[in-house]
Amino acid sequence: MSKQRLEHAFQQVEKSGGKAFVPYIMAGDGGLESLEEKILFLAESGVTAIELGIPFSDPVADGPTIQAAGQRALAEGTTLRKVLAYLEGIKEKVDVPLILMTYFNPVYQYGVEAFSKDAGAAGVSGLIIPDLPVEQSDIVTPFLRQEELALIQLVTLMSPEERIRKIAEASEGFVYAVTVNGITGARSGVSEHLGSYLKRIKQYSHVPVLAGFGISSPEHVQDIGSKCDGVIVGSKIISLWEEGKQDEIHNLIKASNPLIL
Numbered sequence: 001m002s003k004q005r006l007e008h009a010f011q012q013v014e015k016s017g018g019k020a021f022v023p024y025i026m027a028g029d030g031g032l033e034s035l036e037e038k039i040l041f042l043a044e045s046g047v048t049a050i051e052l053g054i055p056f057s058d059p060v061a062d063g064p065t066i067q068a069a070g071q072r073a074l075a076e077g078t079t080l081r082k083v084l085a086y087l088e089g090i091k092e093k094v095d096v097p098l099i100l101m102t103y104f105n106p107v108y109q110y111g112v113e114a115f116s117k118d119a120g121a122a123g124v125s126g127l128i129i130p131d132l133p134v135e136q137s138d139i140v141t142p143f144l145r146q147e148e149l150a151l152i153q154l155v156t157l158m159s160p161e162e163r164i165r166k167i168a169e170a171s172e173g174f175v176y177a178v179t180v181n182g183i184t185g186a187r188s189g190v191s192e193h194l195g196s197y198l199k200r201i202k203q204y205s206h207v208p209v210l211a212g213f214g215i216s217s218p219e220h221v222q223d224i225g226s227k228c229d230g231v232i233v234g235s236k237i238i239s240l241w242e243e244g245k246q247d248e249i250h251n252l253i254k255a256s257n258p259l260i261l
């Protein structure tokens with residue numbers, strides 16, 4: 001039922017005439033026990049799903065904001081095992097689909113099969129493993145399928161056409177369209193080629209296409225959201241949470257969907 005929960009959430013967004021909004025937060029930042037409050041706040045604010053980062057010592061794709069959040073979470077003693085156990089403990093209270101974003105190393109250390117089982121038991125809907133190339137996804141997909149977990153693939157602005165097609169066709173749950181060359185982090189400008197890039201991905205994909213990296217204002221959410229099926233916002237959400245500006249988080253989410261009050 002896990003993957004279906006994500007599909008259902010996208011169908012609801014489409015029916016409402018809005019766009020998907022997926023915030024990224026770091027598990028264990030502020031202590032693992034604060035995660036339930038964050039998840040429930042975001043769910044009540046109307047997000048479509050939540051991308052939950054697992055802190056890792058060598059986060060090659062992460063910009064300064066996410067890296068700092070990861071350092072704080074590691075200092076709190078957060079591990080993949082603890083996060084999965086915690087999620088299993090709160091799963092009755094959580095309706096919103098959860099997507100785990102983890103580098104491959106922690107999954108490998110855990111054991112791919114055991115990890116898939118525990119993620120399934122924790123009620124997770126999907127996985128993003130940014131350093132696992134599509135050619136190697138067979139290492140995990142047989143086990144993920146048994147638990148009905150989606151493996152979400154990333155397309156970047158650097159991907160050649162043939163590769164965009166391959167990744168878009170293979171992706172489950174949604175396609176993650178990276179909208180900048182570089183690492184995560186809030187930015188002011190948006191590439192002018194974004195519209196055609198997102199359209200090309202869409203053309204090959206049988207699942208929604210969500211754009212992420214550098215989205216940091218309600219205007220970005222609306223502008224980029226109008227060119228695809230939704231947006232992912234990480235660094236800005238993390239900074240606003242740290243500053244105690246939950247109302248601004250709410251404004252970002254609201255920009256994605258007219259039905260959110």
Ligand SMILES: O=P(O)(O)OC[C@@H](O)[C@@H](O)c1c[nH]c2ccccc12
Pocket residue numbers: 024051053061062066101130183184185186212213214215232233234235236
């Ligand atoms: O922080 P940003 O620029 O809003 O981008 C989202 C991003 O943080 C989140 O999806 C993410 C965090 N770490 C990643 C590593 C790879 C791909 C994606 C991610």
